[in-house]
Amino acid sequence: MNILIINGPNLNLLGKREPSIYGSQTFEDYFEELSQNYKSLNLSYYQSNHEGDILDKIHSVGFDIDGIVLNAGAFTHTSLAIADAISAVQTHVVEVHISNVFKREAVRHHSFISPVCLGSISGFGLDSYRLAIEAIIKSNK
Numbered sequence: 001m002n003i004l005i006i007n008g009p010n011l012n013l014l015g016k017r018e019p020s021i022y023g024s025q026t027f028e029d030y031f032e033e034l035s036q037n038y039k040s041l042n043l044s045y046y047q048s049n050h051e052g053d054i055l056d057k058i059h060s061v062g063f064d065i066d067g068i069v070l071n072a073g074a075f076t077h078t079s080l081a082i083a084d085a086i087s088a089v090q091t092h093v094v095e096v097h098i099s100n101v102f103k104r105e106a107v108r109h110h111s112f113i114s115p116v117c118l119g120s121i122s123g124f125g126l127d128s129y130r131l132a133i134e135a136i137i138k139s140n141k
């Protein structure tokens, strides 16, 4: 099973960025752990700070792979274009947030992408990504 994790803007700074909210582990470290724990999956990882690059990536894999785990970062709250890209492709997309966005500022409570995703997982730290992978595995059974 092929699953791609896409991280959006500022998530390249995990480990250094506001550790009280996002923790102190880098995503590269966490991804290594995940890959070890899911050796039977073909897991891959892509990060971009640019909305258009995220659209291009969703388009290029979205008709072929078994699922996308998407943390769109702040684009979650602004991007109709990413929502449209998710609607356009065939694969299941699970929305992920490290922090519990509903405990935070009101501007983070609205997501353009929730209505077009298989589901949303928010607030479990980096473990949110593992939970999303589990959801994709079950949805492909």
Ligand code: DQA
Pocket: 009, 010, 011, 071, 072, 073, 074, 075, 076, 096, 097, 098, 099, 100, 101, 108
């Ligand atoms: C985030 C939450 C967003 O509101 C924020 O803009 C991020 C990270 C999270 O993973 O908790 O960049 O998606």
